[in-house]
Amino acid sequence: MKINQVEFIISAVQPSQYPKDGLSEIALAGRSNVGKSSLINKLCNRKNIARTSQKPGKTQTLNYYKINDKFYFVDVPGYGYAKVSKKEKQAWGRMLETYFTTNKSLKAVIQIVDLRHPPSKDDQQMYEFLKYYEIPTIIAATKADKISKGKLQKHQKIVKEELNTMPDDPIILFSAQTGFGKDELWRTIGQFI
Template sequence: MPINLQKAEFILSAASPKDFIRDELPQVAFAGRSNVGKSSVINRLLNRKNLARVGAAPGKTTHINYFNIDRAFYLVDLPGYGYAKVSKGERDRWGKLMESYFADRSQMTLGVMIVDARHKPTADDCTMAKWYRDAGCPVVVVANKLDKLKKSEVEGNLQRIRETLELGEDTPLIPFSAEKGTGKEELLRIILASVKEV
């Protein structure tokens, strides 16, 4: 039975580890810097305008948000990191929440990490990539905002992302445009393959 991505339903916002969903369904966890267009990538994947809220001010996702996709898997939207203009206390709270999520190895089936195709990954991006690696689950890196690059820049930028994040050759790095839909089919194929294996 094909998974109907249109059947996406918001389930809950976890503010602390006791709220985490721990049932048998696979979880695909999305992370990215606050202004990298994570919500836009999620909305593009699911063909929805605003399932994941697209904030004018970066840093709108302050909890771990769970979306149930056709009762087949959870799309888990992790808090954006790195940029949002919030208090240090709030940032520390997000950090602890993320650490708890990553520490529980049973949680994640696939990690989707979103970076900006135009720029070298930041120190925060490198930390995030390490968290994914340490969690021991497969990860795919999505280089969003591809439409903002000249064709001649793409190859070099992707190489720089791969080197900076120390990605193994077996880690997919997908050039993506939430604006135009480039890369969507490839990312969906990887996500659906990962949740069907579980």
């Protein structure tokens, strides 16, 4: 996809703040520090439209990015981060559950996992949650550049088995460093917008 325009629109925490223009939304979910912002930046050919941080847990709101005036990427808070209070975690959980279960504009979720490691319990719970609510899911397995070419399929198989993925849910190997998988990910996103 050719990206002509990317614009940060709003940080939302409740439905009354969601954009009301009816454009399709693709949410990006993953553990804190898995590279959601880097993935957004790479897909949009921008250096820092989405702020990257060395500190996990930086994203605490639903961050809306309008792409080509056609649809939104919605960067959601990372899960599995230990250094926030239990109360904060519960608030994030409620915010995410409301967003995922009530938002009619949400067309799919890109669940981002780190290809170098088997999916965590949090990754598994997120995937099960998305499947329970029948939300179309695209798995983006990032940091593919850190795995030798000969071992990519093996790591992809581990992701598939650990998440117990549905046959229709694509697992796309991706690297924000090299752009590997970028075209395939855009083609897949295009089916939902």
